[in-house]
Amino acid sequence: MTEPLLKIENLRIELALRSGQAPVIDDLSLELNAGETLSFVGESGCGKSMTALAIMGLLPEKVGSIAQGRILFQGNDMAQMNSSQLRAIRGNEISMIFQEPMTSLNPVYTVGEQIAEVLRRHKGMNKRDAWKRAIELLDAVRIPNAKARISDYPHQMSGGQRQRVMIAIALACSPKILIADEPTTALDVTVQAQIFDLLRDLGRETGTAIILITHDMGAVAEMADRMVVMYAGRKAEYGPVAPVISHPRHPYTKGLISCVPHLLAELTEERPDLTEVPGIVPSLDSFGVDACLFASRCYLADDKCRSKRPPEIVFGDQSSACWKADQI
Amino acid sequence: MTQIDDIPAKARSPFSEASEMFRRNHAAVAGLVVLLLIVAVAIIGPMVYPGDPFDMVWVPFTPPGEEGYLMGTDYLGRDLLSLLIHGAKVSLTIGVSAAVVTVSIGITVGALAGFYRGWVEELLMRLTEFFQVLPTLLFSMVIVSLFGASLFMITLAIGLVSWPAVARITRAEFMRIRELEYVTAARAGGVKNGKLIFSVILPNALPPIIVQAALMVGSAILFEAGLSFLGLTDPNVASWGQIIGSNREYILDASYAVTVPGVAIFITVLAISLVGDGLNDALNPKLRQR
Incomplete structure (x- = not known):
């Protein structure tokens, strides 16, 4: 084994x-x-x-x-x-998602920025590639109309959607x-x-x-x-x-x-x-x-x-x- | 049938929401208009009304309106209107730069104390308390009289005596926010401490600090006027406080010479306070109705 x-x-x-x-x-x-x-x-x-x-x-x-x-x-x-x-x-x-989707996203950044941030930090991607990948990820976690929702702030999303965003960040x-x-x-x-x-x-x-x-x-x-x-x-x-x-x-x-x-x-x-x-x-x-x-x-x-x-x-x-x- | 998810969400950034809340506070909007007028005078005024404000132009103690001098002349026969216009720039600059000094020191100290806790916090907060218990006017007078009454020193002195309030607010916000789940989530995402402080926590801690900074501008202008009144000012630069200070001895013979700049200070500080109040409405989430 x-x-x-x-x-x-x-x-x-x-x-x-x-x-x-x-x-x-x-x-x-x-x-x-x-x-x-x-x-x-x-x-x-x-x-x-x-x-x-x-x-x-x-x-x-x-x-x-x-x-x-x-x-x-x-x-x-x-x-x-x-x-x-x-x-x-x-x-x-190793990444982690938390219990409270309502509070585990930073309220002052758009969800796209938060997903792209992880990619830039760990994968050294440039801004444009990271943003593109963020849209793909948002799509992968089944958020409809990912291209438009990517510039939303967390408070514009429901609890389930925020948890999907958390999953997107975790799996980025x-x-x-x-x-x-x-x-x-x-x-x-x-x-x-x-x-x-x-x-x-x-x-x-x-x-x-x-x-x-x-x-x-x-x-x-x-x-x-x-x-x-x-x-x-x-x-x-x-x-x-x-x-x-x-x-x-x-x-x-x-x-x-x-x-x-x-x-x-x-x-x-x-x-x-x-x-x-x-x-x-x-x-x-x-x-x-x-x-x-x-x-x-x-x-x-x-x-x-x-x-x-x-x-x-x-x-x-x-x-x-x-x-x-x-x-x- | 349309799915609910397909309806594009109305894109409302926190900024547009805040500006709407600000516009609802009519006094604040009025204050902003007045403040912008004063700023315009400070920038455009010297071009429209050129000349050295320190030039003697007419007989001293000419009352306002006589001989074509709208605001009259002071004890040296200088045109008060010219002094007022040129002084606007100086007073506003002192106000803004003193607020910048205050906020920079306050945020740094408060953020480090609130984030790291432990001995860092102990040390920084004892330091803050030390500055808090010093009588502010006396302390700034000591600084200015020791190091010379230049504009730079006056600004620094005002900043040095005012930062503890900002440091305390910042620390309190940091202590609250560092325990929130998105900070833990950011840690779990491998964010460095420096970045955690400045790009994760600080933007969320800013609203009360911005309000405090706006009010700081007003109180710094007042503070400078106070120092000038006591004679601790740069005699070569015309600030509003300096006009009051230099005409202080003639207050009974030519009261207009201190009243005119006094009213200018009053209106400016009031306008700034109203704007600060409006910012408080706009940025305080508890007052926001969704």
Whole structure:
């Protein structure tokens, strides 16, 4: 097997709190191959976005830091890179789109200027070529009448259109990896589907690997090849999407799946009750403890779960950090 | 059937939107007209009304309107109208260049402090506070009397005592904007810090700074008049303040000699303030109705 494009080894990210250092990401390892779509799933505050920011080297200054582990991009450790090496990768080899399309474009420049800017910065294109390419890109993200819309300011576009512009900017330099941090959370459902279609099609065309951060299990099932279920900064379950969804090996994954109606079965006349995962994510202070952090919300939990952190148990391609993984 | 997307969006740049908001403020438009008239006088006036304003042309203390001198003559028999016209250019130049000095220092200090935070911010803000607690008139008098009362020194002195306000506004805007998502997005796109400060954040921070700069022009003219009144002025250059200053002692015998330039200053500063107010309407997004 060839070397993976991105390899994260034993990553630990700590946040400085008033009470001390708390690990928001604890011992995370994963691999991303070229052209593949990997999905991060989990509730809010599980460290999904932190992982993305850590890959980009954009952890909040003086608050977040990489305490341990390596982020290998094509064999080079990004955690050790200086800022100019990182800048050469950001936006060029790895780019990112954000949750809020309404605020992630600079309001004082036209969308064309913002797309062309990236091309000029990373590809050294001249003004005219960059502008031409910007129109092509705007067309590629399916904005009708791209030639006219290119001189629009962000406030003249709708949320969905702005997210398309963000995608155009992110894909302008044909990056190897695109990190999409909840790209559709702020959009309505029909637009969500269009954006996912667009991401999937463009990812296939350009061979860009996508890291999709979401809490939408439906989107994962549709988009991703493999998935990582995060819980409280730890990897709960990891594996190819189909087996994980059809046979989850972690009670948290199981809970997440049972929240979504159409994943369970074909829609029939019978409407089973949807179950929720009771309780809330534990507070940051307790993230470091040697126990299963899901124990307080788990119907299978016993004393062992509450006193010792579960190791990763492997089932073929799938792995689960649960003491009771074989019982599920 | 037309798709909604096919209807070309009405191209309205932020500029055209702002100018519409400005035009809605009638006082500001009036102020702008008056200001443009004064600027025209300052530029065209000396050509229409040539001659050295410092030449003695008639008997001193000729009241306005007599002997063909519309504004009368001052204590040295100089034509006040000529002084006024030539002084317009000097006063406006001092106002604008002092505002430029103020804004340049203020933006640099405020941007660096607001962007980098940490010890850079501590250092720059303590410096700002140091300049803020100095009595402004006294401090500028010290500078001018130490380094000579040339126009350049007066402009610099006014700039040096006025920048802290601009620095504070700039810093506050930077602290707000640097946390916005498009700045993170720009970082994620590999933008360098220098570019982040000047082409990503600064254009978004400009509106309140522009308003402040416009008002600065007015207060710099007033400041210069104040210094001149105290005698701290270049006696070889006719600014409005200088006319007032040199005729100060004769205020009881020839009140018109200080009133005429005084009214000129009043009208100019008022016009500038109205324009500043209009700019505030035009550039403040909270007042904008969509």
